Amino acid sequence: MTTRDNDPSDKTIAGMWAEQELLRREVAQLRKENHxxxxxxxxxxxxxxxxxxxxxxxxxxxxIEANDFILKQLRYSSEEMVGRxxxxxxxxxxxxxxxxFQRRRVSGKWAPEEYETDLVCKNGEILSCDVRVKKVHRSxxxxxxxxxxxSEERKKRESALVESKKRESLARMAREMWVRFHPLVEGxxxxxxxxxxxxxxxxxxxxxxxxxxxxxxxxxxxxESFSRETPDLLKWSLVDLKKVARETVxxxxxxxxxxxxxxxTGINLKTYLRSVSPVEGDSEEIGEMLFHxxxxxxxxxxxGGDLYLSIExxxxxxxxYVQDRGMGIAPEMLDKVFDPFxxxxxxxxxxxxxxxxxxIARRHQGTLELSSKEKEGTMxxxxxxxxxxxxxRPRKRKKAGEVSILLIEDDPMIRDLLYKMLEHKGYRVSxxxxxxxxxxxxxxxxxxxxxxxSETPDIxxxxxxxxxxxxxxxRVAWITAGEPKxxxxxxxxxxxxxxxxxPIDMTGTLGALSRLLAG
Numbered sequence: 001m002t003t004r005d006n007d008p009s010d011k012t013i014a015g016m017w018a019e020q021e022l023l024r025r026e027v028a029q030l031r032k033e034n035h036x037x038x039x040x041x042x043x044x045x046x047x048x049x050x051x052x053x054x055x056x057x058x059x060x061x062x063x064i065e066a067n068d069f070i071l072k073q074l075r076y077s078s079e080e081m082v083g084r085x086x087x088x089x090x091x092x093x094x095x096x097x098x099x100x101f102q103r104r105r106v107s108g109k110w111a112p113e114e115y116e117t118d119l120v121c122k123n124g125e126i127l128s129c130d131v132r133v134k135k136v137h138r139s140x141x142x143x144x145x146x147x148x149x150x151s152e153e154r155k156k157r158e159s160a161l162v163e164s165k166k167r168e169s170l171a172r173m174a175r176e177m178w179v180r181f182h183p184l185v186e187g188x189x190x191x192x193x194x195x196x197x198x199x200x201x202x203x204x205x206x207x208x209x210x211x212x213x214x215x216x217x218x219x220x221x222x223x224e225s226f227s228r229e230t231p232d233l234l235k236w237s238l239v240d241l242k243k244v245a246r247e248t249v250x251x252x253x254x255x256x257x258x259x260x261x262x263x264x265t266g267i268n269l270k271t272y273l274r275s276v277s278p279v280e281g282d283s284e285e286i287g288e289m290l291f292h293x294x295x296x297x298x299x300x301x302x303x304g305g306d307l308y309l310s311i312e313x314x315x316x317x318x319x320x321y322v323q324d325r326g327m328g329i330a331p332e333m334l335d336k337v338f339d340p341f342x343x344x345x346x347x348x349x350x351x352x353x354x355x356x357x358x359x360i361a362r363r364h365q366g367t368l369e370l371s372s373k374e375k376e377g378t379m380x381x382x383x384x385x386x387x388x389x390x391x392x393r394p395r396k397r398k399k400a401g402e403v404s405i406l407l408i409e410d411d412p413m414i415r416d417l418l419y420k421m422l423e424h425k426g427y428r429v430s431x432x433x434x435x436x437x438x439x440x441x442x443x444x445x446x447x448x449x450x451x452x453x454s455e456t457p458d459i460x461x462x463x464x465x466x467x468x469x470x471x472x473x474x475r476v477a478w479i480t481a482g483e484p485k486x487x488x489x490x491x492x493x494x495x496x497x498x499x500x501x502x503p504i505d506m507t508g509t510l511g512a513l514s515r516l517l518a519g
Contacts, residue, residue, distance in 0.1 A: 054148030091118040265304030272310035292353035300326030320382040408438040409453035435459030454480035
C-alpha cells in the first residue's frame with residue numbers, strides 16, 4: 001500500500017506550483033525590464049524632442065524616426081514623414097544629388113557628412129538647412145542619423161558675432177582717437193586765446209584756428225558719444241518725443257534755408273508728429289540722434305524734394321521715421337553706412353552722424369535701421385521702448401559670468417541639458433530637482449533669476465513662483481509643455497516673467513533669458 005506522503009499526484013502538484021512560481025517571478029522580472037526599457041525609450045524620445053536641431057533616423061533611405069523640431073520646421077506630422085524617403089522632402093533641383101549621396105552611403109562608399117541643402121515644407125516654403133549625417137548601429141543593423149539645422153540661425157549667429165566684434169573694435173578705436181584728439185583741441189583753444197591778446201593778432205590765422213578748433217571739437221564729441229557703451233542714468237528722465245522733434249526741426253530749419261541758397265533747390269519738410277507715450281532717456285542725446293539723422297538726410301538731397309518726419313506708437317515702442325527723396329545708397333554700401341568716418345560725400349568731412357545716432361539708440365535700448373534704394377531715397381527707422389508704468393531705469397547689465405541662475409527642474413534630462421547650455425554661455429548655474437531644495441538655496445545664496453519647471457513634485461509651480469517673487473524679489477521663468485493656465489496669469493506675483501516651451505529652442509531661449517536679465 002502507498003502512503004499519502006508518497007502520493008505521485010502530490011509531487012506533480014507541488015512541481016506545478018513550483019514551476020508556476022518560477023514563471024510568475026520570470027514574468028515579474030520581464031515586466032520590470034520592460035518597464036525600464038520603456039522608461040529609457042521615453043527618456044530618449046524626450047531628450048531628442050528638446051534638442052534644438054532636427055533629428056531624423058534612416059533605415060537605408062527611409063525615415064523611421066523624426067523628432068518634434070524637424071516636424072515643426074517642415075509642418076508635417078510624424079505619420080506623414082515616417083516610412084518615406086528623406087529625399088522626398090528635398091527640393092527637386094537638389095534631389096538627384098542627395099539620392100546619389102545616400103546610395104553611396106548605403107553601399108559603403110564615401111559621401112560628404114556635412115553639406116547644405118534646401119528642404120520643402122508642407123506649405124511649399126523652402127527651408128535652407130545645414131545637414132550632418134552619421135552612420136550608427138540600431139538593433140544590429142546600420143542606420144543613418146541625420147541632423148538638420150536651419151541655415152538662417154547659423155547665419156544670424158555669425159552675423160551677430162561679426163557685428164559685435166566690429167562694434168567693439170570701432171568703439172575701441174574711437175576711444176583711442178578721442179584720447180589723442182582731446183588734448184589737441186585744448187591746445188588749439190589755448191593758443192587762440194593767447195593770440196587774441198597779442199598786440200597785432202593775425203586775423204586770418206585766428207579764423208582758421210577757430211574753425212579747426214570747432215571741427216576737432218565736433219569730431220571729439222562724436223567719438224566720445226560713439227564709444228560710450230553705457231548711458232548716464234543721472235541725466236535720464238521722461239522724454240516727450242513730440243517736443244524733442246519740434247526742437248530738432250527748429251535746429252534743422254536754418255540748414256534748409258542754406259540749402260536753398262547754395263543748391264538753388266528747396267527741401268519741403270513735412271512733419272506728422274503724433275502725441276505718443278513718453279520714453280525714458282537723455283532728452284539731449286535723443287535730440288542729438290534725431291538731428292544727426294535729419295542732417296544726413298538734408299545733405300543727401302542735393303536736388304531738393306520732400307523730407308518726411310513722423311512719430312507713432314506701436315506695440316510698446318515709439319517709432320520715429322525720417323524719409324528723404326535723395327539719391328539713395330548703393331546696396332554694396334548699406335553695410336558700411338554706420339561705420340565711423342565712412343562717407344559717400346565728396347567734401348572730405350568725416351562721416352560720424354549715423355554712427356553716433358545708432359550708438360545713442362542702443363544706449364536707450366532701442367534700434368536704428370536704414371533702408372534705401374538708389375535714385376529713390378532713404379528711410380531711417382528709430383525704435384525706442386516706451387517708459388513703463390513704474391518708469392524704472394534700466395539696470396546696469398551684468399556680464400554672463402556675473403549672473404547667477406537657479407534651475408529647479410525634476411526632469412533630469414531637461415535639467416542637465418539646460419544646465420550645460422547655460423554654463424556653456426558663461427552663467428553661474430545651481431541646479432536642483434525640487435522646490436524645497438530651491439528655496440533652501442535661495443536662503444543661502446543670492447541669485448539673479450530662477451527657472452522653474454511647471455511640474456515640480458513637492459510644491460505647485462504657481463505657489464513656488466509666488467514665494468520666489470515675494471520673498472526674494474527675483475524674476476521667474478517657467479519650463480512648460482503648454483500655455484500657462486489662465487488662473488495663473490491673473491495675479492502678477494504668481495505669473496512667470498518668461499515661458500520656455502517644450503521642445504526647447506535653445507537659441508531662442510538664450511536670447512529671451514538675456515533680454516529678461518537686461519530688462
